[in-house]
Amino acid sequence: MDERTTGEEERTTQADLGRAGTAVKEGVVRSLKGLNEIEAAIVDLVRNTVADTLKLTADVTGMSINLSSEVIKGAIRATEEVGTGLTQSAKGVTKGVIMGVSDVGGDIATVANRVVKGVVKGAAEVGADISLVARRAIDGAIEAGKEVGANSEEID
Numbered sequence: 001m002d003e004r005t006t007g008e009e010e011r012t013t014q015a016d017l018g019r020a021g022t023a024v025k026e027g028v029v030r031s032l033k034g035l036n037e038i039e040a041a042i043v044d045l046v047r048n049t050v051a052d053t054l055k056l057t058a059d060v061t062g063m064s065i066n067l068s069s070e071v072i073k074g075a076i077r078a079t080e081e082v083g084t085g086l087t088q089s090a091k092g093v094t095k096g097v098i099m100g101v102s103d104v105g106g107d108i109a110t111v112a113n114r115v116v117k118g119v120v121k122g123a124a125e126v127g128a129d130i131s132l133v134a135r136r137a138i139d140g141a142i143e144a145g146k147e148v149g150a151n152s153e154e155i156d
Helices: 002-054 060-082 086-103 108-126 130-148
Strands: none
Touching: 002 060, 002 086, 060 086, 060 108, 086 108, 086 130, 108 130
């Protein structure tokens, strides 16, 4: 009887471990999908805000540089307020700014350069991981360039 009870307990324990592993996997997948949705929402918000604002000015290039700076500052303040997320939002903000400028025919090469530099500078000011933030911002610039049909030399 003891051997049978021990065998049943082992099967029950293995089943519980299997369920725990499945639950963790499913939770991680949901979280990652949620992060992708958040990033897409950031891109859309920034893109639309930038494009709508630039439609009101004749000096798209000059205004886009100033606007990019303000958008970056706003994103950094938001992440400070929430307490996390600059590394995540760097890509979305960068991508959104470039795509918004592209939507109104602005100089995406200049803006891409300035946005990446601005995000890195902002990360340094708040003590974030500069290398990770820089990588995410560069990824955002590359993705934006691909989506708006720019070649890689334009965004360098």
